[in-house]
Amino acid sequence: METKNVTTETTKNQTPRAGRNPKRSGLNRRHLGNFFLYVVIIALLAIFILPIFWLLISSLKAENDFVKWPPIWLPAIPQWNNYLAVFTNERFNFLTQLYRSVILALLFAVPNVLFSAFAGYGFARINAPGKNILFIILLAEMMIPQTIMIFPQYVIFSRVGLIDNPLLWFLWGIAGTPFQILLFRQFFAAFPKELEDAAAIDGAGPISTFIRIFLPNARPVLAITFLFAFQWVWGDYLNQQLFLTTNSTLAMSLATAFVNPRGYSILTLTMAGMVIYTLPLVVLFFFMQRQLVQGIVTTGLKG
């Protein structure tokens, strides 16, 4: 395959993958600037990673070192105790807030994934009059600026008792999200018809076909949509601050920092809390990065 006289037919059918496919070497002059290339990439990367690194460093500092000038790059004695103190300090209520954040994210993510799959299946596999119009509405929904709804939503929710009520996130979840529905639609549309027919011969209706055949085979999309949904709620500050007023979550409490009994903010512990708050997303991300890239690319380019 490495010879030059491969027909264009075969090259077309390959998925072009730079970095692996030797045919791509036409793009670069290997010996001229490869070293330079790495230097530029690593320098840029350093700038992008430094802020995250700084969060970690800050969380390991002693309270006195935090505001020193010039700043201390590596604390002489890393204060791992900060992480323990975040959990044990009763004033912070860290565990309660962590629990609320997890519940809130799951309350949205689980129904969001299931019902997005549900609607995605309908759009992908069943024909009905009006489907095209509904699909266009689905696409249009993605284009509506979310913020235009936030203020009237506040008025409506306060009338129906959905302010300070986690149920709101569950209802949002059931409604699905156009972005997620689209991901499922793309995925389900590629399923072979035979699978469905076999199920129909066995007497399965659409719902049991969906639950028994489509859902179990959609694991990669289930994983990625779950990550997206979880991340939206976990990393969201606006909706929580606006619609949950008294039951503060991690996002809400960390925004204004932890405070000691005398009313001073304790930034070292706040940063340790921040690392704990950020960690689940980073872990989820590293486990699912392949599907994540795939998800971004399908909705970004084809959606």
Added chain:
Amino acid sequence: MSLMKPSPTGKSKRNRFLGLSSYGWARARWFYVFVAPWLLGLLAFTILPVSVGLLMSFSNFTGSNFQTYKWVGFANYAEAFNQFFHNGDAWYSLSRTLLFAGITIPINISLSFFIAILLTRNIRGQGIFRTLFYLPTIIPLVAGAWIFKLLFDNNFGVVNAVLNKIIPGTFIHWMTSYSFWVLIMWSVWMGVGGAIVIFMAGIQGVPTDLVDAAYIDGASPSQLFLLIILPLVTPVIFYQFVVGIIGALQVLTQPILLAQKANSSNGLSTIPPRENFMFLVNVYQQSFNQQRYGYGSALLWIMFVFILILTLVVTISGKYWVYYENEPGKN
């Protein structure tokens, strides 16, 4: 992509309605069952609030005068436009937002495109680099705000420390005098990762035979880039533009979080410094703090129309610079 495949089941000619046999209808009914939760959610969480917002914008609703509010016609819109023409808050905040969008979007697109080009060359560890560049994207807003507040702190920030090493004596009051630029840097830091992934897919999607043909014809790397890769990636640039406009004009949480002091209980009512007084911050202030939901809603609708117009302009201009797969016969 055809949405409607011909129904495989509609064999009987009798009893057809809207092109479907009774068996087809039995199956089609299920479609509505499957989309019902989404459709109900759309009604409750999108169509209803949008309509309520539209109605509010024609009233003097304050958030609590449910019994006594009055319809005021276009008065709220008139006031907004009056502000636009007389340098009021609405105009000021819009101009700040446009400036923010006008700086952030081009930096975002060019930087992510540049990094994507570097990463799609024949290098080792491409996947790892992509992952690490994507990492800032998943950092929650609240954490990002704190990170940037620490980095750019007036008194003990790292950025000032580094600048001090390079040019001794520099001491920039980032958070008080240049918070607009901190906001931009934060947005670029957050936004580039996602765009890199999409650009990389776009560049890798350039057909190899095209690149090879150009290479055999003796094209230089810069020609290869300008004549083949750039035109084929224009749809991605276009997409980034549209998404960027929609996102940047709605910036709200970031300036507020950046301005929030430790130990303050202001929450979303925090007023950012004047240079970060974005359009939606003004809307928030008008709606929640001044209790002028009517006027706030009018501003939102003006923004909505504004975003639509901008998107439309970009789409129309796209005809002249976005490359689409050659459509036979159209040339």
